[in-house]
Amino acid sequence: MTQTLDAALASRFAATALGHVTREYPNHIMHVLTGPQDARTPRDMHPIFFGSFDWHSCVHGWWTLFTLYRLHPGMAEAPAIRVLADDLFTAEKVMGExxxxxxxxxxxxxxxYGWAWLLMLAAEVERHDTDEGRRWAEILRPLAGIFADRFKAFxxxxDYPVRTGTHYNTAFALRLTLDYADVHDPDLAALCRDxxxxxxxxxxxxxxxxxxxxxxxxxxLMEAVLMRRVLSPDDFAAWFDAFLPALSExxxxxxxxxxxxxxxxxxxIAHLDGLNLSRGWCWREIIAAFPVxxxxxxxxxxxxxxxxDAALTHVTGDYMGEHWLASFALLALLEP
Incomplete structure (x- = not known):
């Protein structure tokens, strides 16, 4: 399969994301109930991010859609993305979130994880230098501010990182957050680097x-990707050689x-397709620090x-992977 984000692949990923960001069920909710009054549906709790099996997947499903809409505005799915974004990204629904x-x-x-993806989404929408893009960005800013403040408090x-390979990984969260913070919140960027x-x-x-x-x-590799973003090129090269000293072997x-x-x-088990995609992204980011x-x-x-090669053909096909894998494929195919 091609390892570039051509128009056909962009269209495939966009169609996939459009098929799940408003699919409310099945749904895995992370929700604390204090009484029977808290038994609510996903759409009632989350008027924008109620689809894609869980809240965070819906957030990065929208990151996928907005990114593809910017990079391939002529694709067949672009009008549907625009109409759906106008319907869901409203001030009232942001207030509901x-x-x-x-x-x-x-x-x-x-x-x-979800905090970082929401800020990654906000950073992407802020890149849209059009009237509609500026409108979506303005609407989303209060929600981005909430998560930026949560990071600043947290x-x-x-005191310690979380080094697991799942949603709690702190290196991944900081790497995504820096895409937002480096442009829009220098105080948060400084905290992430520290x-x-x-x-x-x-x-x-x-x-x-x-x-x-x-x-x-x-x-x-997530740790290495984060340190590549945080350190100067010379400092990163020295750090990386000490971190993986036997790589040449x-x-x-x-x-x-x-x-x-x-x-x-x-x-x-389908998470392992995501591991292959995210490793592909990590290696592409890491090697960009070194000369040809x-x-x-x-x-x-x-x-x-x-x-x-091991993962791109499996981005679609089963909903357990399909509701989120396109986002990780897109990360891996964007220019580092």
């Missing part, structure tokens, strides 16, 4: 005991070898291609 977050029980809702309390250095500056000789059975992120082999996905109808001809660049390029 904010009202849910104001519940005391929602303090940790979607932390940190990061000073976060946290990254506190957590990871002294990490050495990563063993990369991965993958686990349901990971969709590489704990090792093909070790850890686990980071260079795509994961096997034994059952794509199993939602957790550098051995590290060649090793990473081969690993990126292998991981994308």
């Amino acid at each position: 904010a009202a849910y977050l104001a519940r005391p029980e929602a303090r940790g809702f979607e932390r940190p 990061l000073p309390l976060a 946290a990254a250095r506190r957590w990871h500056a002294e990490d050495r000789d990563c063993q990369a005991w991965e993958p686990s059975q349901d990971e969709f992120l590489s704990p090792a 093909g070790r850890p082999a686990s980071l260079l070898t795509p994961a096997r996905v034994s059952d794509r109808a199993d939602g957790k 001809g550098d051995a590290r660049r060649a090793i990473g390029a081969r690993a990126a291609a292998a991981h994308l």
Whole structure:
């Protein structure tokens, strides 16, 4: 399969996302009930992000749609994206999303994965230099502000990183958040960089005991991607060589070898397709820090291609993967 975001692939991803961002059921809700009055439907709790099986997948489903709409405005799905965005991204519905977050029980809702994706979405919408784009961006800003403030309150309390390969991974969250914060919130950007250095500056000789059975992120490579964003090129090169000192010898082999996905109808096992996609993204980001001809660049390029070849054909086909994998495929195919 092609490893570039051509018009045909953009259209395929857009059609897939349009098919699930308003699909309310099945739905996996993360919701604390304090009494029977809190038994509510996904659409009632989340007037914008009620589809795509869960809240965070709906958020990054919309990131996928807005990104493709900007990059391929002539695709057949563009009018449907525009109409649906105008229907859902309204001040009233943003207020509904904010009202849910104001519940005391929602303090940790979607932390940190959903927080970061919402800010990634906001950063994308802010790139749309059109009348409709500016309207959508203005409408979304209050919600982005809520999550930026949550990060500002949380990061000073976060003494330790979370290195798991699932939604709680803090390196992934900070890497996405910096796409928003570097442009729109310098105070948050400074906090993200400070946290990254506190957590990871002294990490050495990563063993990369991965993958686990349901990971969709590489704990090792996500850390490297974050540090590439945080450090100067020279400092990153030195850090990376200490972090993965045996890379030139093909070790850890686990980071260079795509994961096997034994059952794509199993939602957790299907995470491994996401791992292959996100590793492809990570390797492409990492090698962009090194000059052409550098051995590290060649090793990473081969690993990126292998991981994308293993996963791109499986982005659609079963809803357990289909409701979210296009976002990770798109991350991997964008220019680093």
